[in-house]
Amino acid sequence: MIMEDTFAKTEIHKPENIVYKKTDLMVDRPLSYCPGCGHGTAHRMLMEVIEEMNIQDKTIGVSPVGCSVLAYDFLNIDMLGAAHGRAPALATAIKRMWPNHFVFTYQGDGDLAAIGTAETIHACNRGENITIIFINNGIYGMTGGQMAPTTLPGMRSSTSPYGRDVATMGHPLKITELVAHLPGVYYVTRQAVHTPNHVRKTKKALRKAFELQKENKGLSFIEIVSNCNSGWKMTPVQSNKWMEDNMFPFYQLGDIKVDGKLVEKKEIAGKE
């Protein structure tokens, strides 16, 4: 084994043999997220798409309030920080000022589906030519795991210690399905980033969204179902398993609206 390792170092460790490395568009500093958090992967896939399309100098991102509020520290592009939930409104203004720039918002579920519901729905209804990236982990991660609108029925959080009771706390909000019905929205999909296969699909979806923005097709909305192992009080691997078993049956992965047309229910990929 020792001989093999020596061989590997001399023969394989050449710049032309690199098949994957962290993109240079990510700033070289440690991410502030918890170990195993899907934010890091989502950030990296986003920057890989921007690198592939060579639009680093023409992309403006809007960071939300939440764990990813510090996204501008890690993404080496122009970023703005919006007030809580107001990222789609700010992105609307930026896109209208610079129509040839690529504008996206990167929001969590507490930001997009709770305080920012009005901004989200109206930006989608106006059909603004922006991309909304929605990270859904069913909980308010940054503030200590409180119940969010997207928390599943029966799911425990620090403000619903006996599980979410739908009789008093209401049902989880499927905002992705909600906005898919609006005519201004062109592309809606739901993806995940916990396995290599899902990461590849997420990257394809992000690429498609930015390509559609180039063609002025309308709003594209990408939900990424992610984990929050700190908020769910699990290890990263356990939380990924829990997400597959509990989140995916409710938040079914797959395309919801493609080319401005709703995808038939039977075609939506279920639990994978």
Place this chain on the structure above:
Amino acid sequence: MAKIKGDIVINTERCKGCEVCLAACPFTVIAMSKEVNSKGYHFAMKVNGECTGCTNCALVCPDGVITVYRAKVTTE
């Protein structure tokens, strides 16, 4: 006979020990170390030469600490 060989290099100082890469590797090339890095995390490390350079571990790594090499080598 030509054979595809891969190798990974892990930036152990940036690894947070989340173990997501262990589940993604099809050949159990990665294991957690007994030592810790300067932040106190048990970091991921390569433990055998089975790597084919499939990039699965690097894709799921949230902190992007894994660099993957792949080369075609000729063996007799």
